[in-house]
Amino acid sequence: MSEITEHFDVIIVGTGAGGGTLAHTLAPSGKRILLLERGDFLPRQTDNWDPRPVFVDGKYISADTWYDGDGEPFQPQVHYFVGGATKLYGAALYRLRPEDFGELQHADGPSPAWPLDYDDFEPWYTRAEWLYQVHGAHGEDPTEGHWSKQYPWPAVSHEPRVQEISDALAAGGYHPYHAPCGVLLDEADRPRSTCIRCATCDGYPCLVHAKSDAETIAVRPVLDRDNITLLVNAEVERLETDPAGRTVTGVVVSRNGQREVYGADIVAVCAGAANSARILLRSASGRHPAGLANGSDQVGRNYMFHNSKAVVALGKEDNHTVFQKTLALNDFYFAGNGRDWPLGNIQMLGKSNAMAMKGEEPKLTKLAPRWSLDEVARHAVDFWLTTEDVPKPGNRVTVDSGGAIHVAYTPTNDKEADGLYRELRKVLNHVGLSEHHVLDKNFYMSMNVPIAGCAHQAGTCRFGTDPATSVLDVNCKAHELDNLYVVDTSFFPSIGAVNPALTAMANAIRVGEQLLDRMA
Numbered sequence: 146m147s148e149i150t151e152h153f154d155v156i157i158v159g160t161g162a163g164g165g166t167l168a169h170t171l172a173p174s175g176k177r178i179l180l181l182e183r184g185d186f187l188p189r190q191t192d193n194w195d196p197r198p199v200f201v202d203g204k205y206i207s208a209d210t211w212y213d214g215d216g217e218p219f220q221p222q223v224h225y226f227v228g229g230a231t232k233l234y235g236a237a238l239y240r241l242r243p244e245d246f247g248e249l250q251h252a253d254g255p256s257p258a259w260p261l262d263y264d265d266f267e268p269w270y271t272r273a274e275w276l277y278q279v280h281g282a283h284g285e286d287p288t289e290g291h292w293s294k295q296y297p298w299p300a301v302s303h304e305p306r307v308q309e310i311s312d313a314l315a316a317g318g319y320h321p322y323h324a325p326c327g328v329l330l331d332e333a334d335r336p337r338s339t340c341i342r343c344a345t346c347d348g349y350p351c352l353v354h355a356k357s358d359a360e361t362i363a364v365r366p367v368l369d370r371d372n373i374t375l376l377v378n379a380e381v382e383r384l385e386t387d388p389a390g391r392t393v394t395g396v397v398v399s400r401n402g403q404r405e406v407y408g409a410d411i412v413a414v415c416a417g418a419a420n421s422a423r424i425l426l427r428s429a430s431g432r433h434p435a436g437l438a439n440g441s442d443q444v445g446r447n448y449m450f451h452n453s454k455a456v457v458a459l460g461k462e463d464n465h466t467v468f469q470k471t472l473a474l475n476d477f478y479f480a481g482n483g484r485d486w487p488l489g490n491i492q493m494l495g496k497s498n499a500m501a502m503k504g505e506e507p508k509l510t511k512l513a514p515r516w517s518l519d520e521v522a523r524h525a526v527d528f529w530l531t532t533e534d535v536p537k538p539g540n541r542v543t544v545d546s547g548g549a550i551h552v553a554y555t556p557t558n559d560k561e562a563d564g565l566y567r568e569l570r571k572v573l574n575h576v577g578l579s580e581h582h583v584l585d586k587n588f589y590m591s592m593n594v595p596i597a598g599c600a601h602q603a604g605t606c607r608f609g610t611d612p613a614t615s616v617l618d619v620n621c622k623a624h625e626l627d628n629l630y631v632v633d634t635s636f637f638p639s640i641g642a643v644n645p646a647l648t649a650m651a652n653a654i655r656v657g658e659q660l661l662d663r664m665a
């Protein structure tokens with residue numbers, strides 16, 4: 146066993162949606178907590194809001210090389226910063242539907258039931274919505290579950306073009322609703338608002354810290370406490386256990402070229418679905434030959450990241466919308482009404498601009514030959530389509546002898562994703578856009594290299610009641626260890642068809658409260 150540099154009550158590995166929220170939940174207890182973050186603080190600079198460095202140069206995509214199932218290298222869209230992927234996320238903070246917690250049949254197989262149901266999660270969703278200052282309107286979307294408390298802030302208002310689309314959808318018999326957004330915005334008293342409703346929310350870092358990301362909301366507010374220590378540029382390499390293999394005794398860190406080993410009574414790995422699996426797999430030992438907590442051979446398996454599509458519809462009239470992510474539609478979320486399968490969620494995306502579209506120029510100029518790129522962007526209306534991908538054991542993260550991540554992934558539910566796209570095209574005809582003027586928006590979330598667009602990665606350490614088929618118990622503690630928890634999107638047994646971050650945040654609060662009880 147390695148010599149321990151310092152011992153804490155709790156070590157949290159990673160400071161994103163899961164780890165940051167967990168730290169925020171545990172901090173008031175006074176317990177000594179060490180946060181280990183592989184990245185640094187994301188610098189606040191004008192580039193934060195500039196589409197060229199963000200989308201063309203990929204300035205905030207962290208350097209890392211992963212390999213696909215054929216061993217081909219690719220650069221994943223990962224963001225190693227304090228706040229993790231939430232530094233770049235769109236802050237669309239959705240709850241799963243109640244049915245997502247049960248078993249649902251899909252074109253490519255079942256989406257399994259969770260060991261807990263929506264009612265179990267509801268109080269934690271409410272806590273997460275209030276912590277992350279979500280704007281929305283519970284009650285508008287007919288597919289949503291019950292809620293115990295309205296959102297803390299009213300829905301972000303639609304700009305005129307989006308309002309027209311919403312009205313046209315409602316007139317056509319659809320059920321549009323206000324998308325839940327995590328922004329520090331006070332529309333009733335704008336001068337007091339941190340958020341200026343700019344176009345650079347989705348996929349950009351927020352220069353003025355007005356996006357409800359994990360750094361701004363969860364980590365920074367606890368950093369001045371004496372019981373919290375944050376080490377940045379501290380990459381956790383592996384975990385060591387006692388001889389019995391039941392207790393994590395050492396967290397091995399590479400920091401500034403030095404090897405350091407920290408100890409804690411409780412260790413929570415929250416490094417994101419691929420990297421959490423990587424840490425466990427790299428921690429193989431005599432007691433855990435296939436990787437830590439991996440007696441079930443489930444660590445790394447069931448990797449999911451949604452079958453998603455970003456599209457741009459080009460309308461005849463100008464679209465002057467600045468903050469476009471205010472509208473969503475769940476009319477096709479479930480099977481029924483002539484649909485054999487659940488298709489998923491449609492929401493609006495951050496507004497395209499000419500610079501970000503540069504890579505799409507050849508296709509764009511074919512669709513609108515007489516328009517300049519600026520004109521194309523001015524006419525663009527942007528949509529994000531999310532279809533659930535179902536967990537498959539063969540879709541998995543493994544680690545090679547050098548510690549590099551390999552992702553073997555075969556897409557699922559293409560049939561459903563195609564169905565959702567067809568529904569979108571019908572929708573467009575209802576709202577004054579044409580189904581014939583639609584193109585893929587590949588620059589968003591690295592969608593031109595599908596496997597690299599791992600923004601919604603989940604599922605590699607699923608929770609469950611059966612140690613033979615799951616890695617974690619219902620409290621997200623590893624079945625095989627007494628003090629190891631995994632508290633990020635890894636725990637998802639299925640991913641539903643809405644963005645995952647709110648569920649990771651709600652779960653981190655849930656697990657955090659359970660840990661407070663345990664430590665008390």
Ligand SMILES: Cc1cc2nc3c(=O)[nH]c(=O)nc-3n(C[C@H](O)[C@H](O)[C@H](O)COP(=O)(O)OP(=O)(O)OC[C@H]3O[C@@H](n4cnc5c(N)ncnc54)[C@H](O)[C@@H]3O)c2cc1C
Nearest residue numbers: 159161162163183225229235236237381416633634644646
């Ligand atoms: C462009 C983009 C847009 C998105 N938009 C949305 C959206 O609108 N709504 C939504 O719900 N979701 C969105 N997402 C997804 C959302 O951000 C993630 O689902 C969420 O952040 C996952 O939380 P996590 O805790 O699992 O991982 P992360 O938030 O990524 O946190 C993992 C942390 O662990 C750190 N880490 C990794 N390895 C190590 C290691 N070995 N040692 C120490 N630290 C380590 C990382 O640096 C990171 O800080 C988006 C993501 C992206 C990239």
